[in-house]
Amino acid sequence: MPPGEFALIDRYFRDIGARRDVRVGVGDDGAVLAPPAGQELVAVVDTLVEGVHFPAGSPANSIGHRALAVNLSDIAAMGAAPAWALLALTLPRADERWLEAFAAGFAALARAHDLQLVGGDMTAGPLTVTVQVLGFAPRGEALLRGGARPGDLVCVTGTPGDAACGLALLQGRLRTPAMADEAALEVLRRRFLYPTPRSTAGPRLRGVASACIDISDGLAGDLTKLARASDCGVRVDVTQLPLSAPLIAIAGRAAAEHFALTGGDDYELCFTVPAARAAALAGLACTAIGRVTEGRDITVCRGDSVIEFSHSGFDHFAR
């Protein structure tokens, strides 16, 4: 008889990640956890569905990494530090090689972010991974979307656009230059398969950023959500976008800008900072790309010229 659900959980998911303040972890009806005093609890949840959030047949190791990464990114966007995760895994069949690779991808990222897997659920069905992460921030200091004010700088970590280009490469949707640099292609593919949640930057932005969001649905769309929540407009200058060298080399400048503005899957942080606090960003790998404005307009410019722009980010149900 093949191993059942409970044996599989025991084999692959009992001992994942760091050791945290856990009285009861995987294996009971629920996890029993000791929240630190004086902190607020930050709770996030995100689902990845095969064929929607990653191509069918993606490496299991990458799926395990990404399922946790997208949630760590939400925790970072709140300025919080992660502590614990729960994993709800629905998969068509108990393929042990797949499970081993999935768990390894999840575990490596968990250890790197000092997070412990404390519970979960495994069921049969179409491949769907829901992870929920619990983290903490000092009372009243979590970063929200709603605090941007006109005049604030708009900033972004890292180099958005790489992941969307990487996905296009993985799906064979992008015509690549003849003699394309294999190292550049691999950088871009890995930026989709193994995104790096900005877990150091997020907590550093507490008391500095006026608002923050992570980029999952595309910079322009997610920045629009931040502006709506803050009841402000924004003006972004595409000439200031921090485009990576591999992205420009493989996609060309025009497509690179498009990937950066609309691509999604970056898991970078987009945030606003009052100009008076900009010095506090020293040493943080981020770039100012625009300003918060009065009114409600989302304006994309090239230097002084406003350019037409309508794409407002990925939406699962808008057609």
Next chain:
Amino acid sequence: MPPGEFALIDRYFRDIGARRDVRVGVGDDGAVLAPPAGQELVAVVDTLVEGVHFPAGSPANSIGHRALAVNLSDIAAMGAAPAWALLALTLPRADERWLEAFAAGFAALARAHDLQLVGGDMTAGPLTVTVQVLGFAPRGEALLRGGARPGDLVCVTGTPGDAACGLALLQGRLRTPAMADEAALEVLRRRFLYPTPRSTAGPRLRGVASACIDISDGLAGDLTKLARASDCGVRVDVTQLPLSAPLIAIAGRAAAEHFALTGGDDYELCFTVPAARAAALAGLACTAIGRVTEGRDITVCRGDSVIEFSHSGFDHFAR
């Protein structure tokens, strides 16, 4: 254009349940919550997949109810009180009538259990509902599976077997008596569609029960897990099973016993109590059905005779 993901979340999921200590709820990257002092956090997660955990085409109201109920049942089995939930909903298309009914089923149960929906995620894909509930128990008092000792009474709340019989009725798998009582049929169907998590019994068992588990995969199978975790055996007497009148009327005594032992989907609590503390159960709707024993055997008896019994509960991946 039909409403998108964010408009749908805003319309159906922004204001569900009670008001709890929530600084930021639905609509940011994460929820910001204030855990009560001196309590341990109890975290649970469970997934329902269409065609696996409920028949395709089940009423959306029931799916919303059950997705929360199965998690409240886990919280109750830990002896904890629920506080907050996150909902990860994957559905094929944005059917607003479906969403309205789903949200209403979820919301009614949330209000009844003083729980607030504080966040979630909505994605396109095969119908899959993952709910995660956070609750609290006084430090060191959560109920676990591992505390049963030889001589303890084995007890169960409610009337197990009803839900499994109700599912068999809904799926047309059960030959019903001619002139079956429609009211009895309806009771059984509703016990599957609208299970009642034992949220009052769970916390009352703190300091009374030596071990506790909720019955999701079948009384015999879940009791086996409790016994394994406690490193004990159990002996259950089928003549003591609290079978409901509708279950016996519709299924007959023999099938009723089988449903009660192996059926699953009951969301009753199965727990053990030292005989010296049995008086503390006064007023709780529960029944003693056996004893914890030395050794590791799971024995099912009819009075003094041991009966053959092998089914060890539902397992998603054992065949």
